[in-house]
Amino acid sequence: MKNTIIWFEINVADLDRAKKFYDHVLQTNIRKEEMEGYPPMGIIPDEGVNGALVEDEEYEAPEHSGVMLYFDGSSGINPYLERVEESGGEVLVPRSFVNESVGYWAAFSDLDGNLLAFYEPPQ
Template identity: 65%
Template sequence: MKNTITWFEINVSNLKQAMQFYNHVLQIEMKFLDLDVAESMAFFPDDGVNGALVEEEGYVAPEHSGVMLYFDGSSGIDPYLKRVEEAGGSVVVHRTIIADEIGCWAAFEDIDGNVLAFYEPTK
């Protein structure tokens, strides 16, 4: 069965310390990858549902959120975004390329104000 959820991010204030914590707790080896983007990232092992730690300078976890949830958009993000708007939601970030070898993403706000996203891997 195909996973409905494909990607997640956990914001952190210190990537090195967070990597050490998750490597220890989960008994994994996270991979740091320089994607030439504003944030530093460390990736969880690519084994089913994937995710990363994202370092954000001065990050303070909000009281009521923290994890960004990405839904599977492998069949193409644009039809999903159209349906979001048809159902009363709004597009927060239109289809955006992360990197050619990684794919693209888009974010939306649902009717309750929750911000979620879709991930479309490179084919």
């Protein structure tokens, strides 16, 4: 099995607002798609594990609990965290050292209160 995880979805109340946030934070261009029988989605482009923002107008994020999704921060976590704050998100845990074999991590919440993180491997 190449990847244990192959797809993820981040529920959001307002797809346009979330797209603007994630486009800036991740420095990407999320592609909006509407498919019959499915809610509006924003496909997050990637060559590895793929995922989407999924609109649910009644969505309420759990209070900083549940499964945590880690984005690739191998180019350095701090610029991502700066963009999180610039875009209205909240840094919950700043870039933090785990140990020499693991590296660094940081946690944040998006505009909908979803708990997410960045991972930066050791150099």
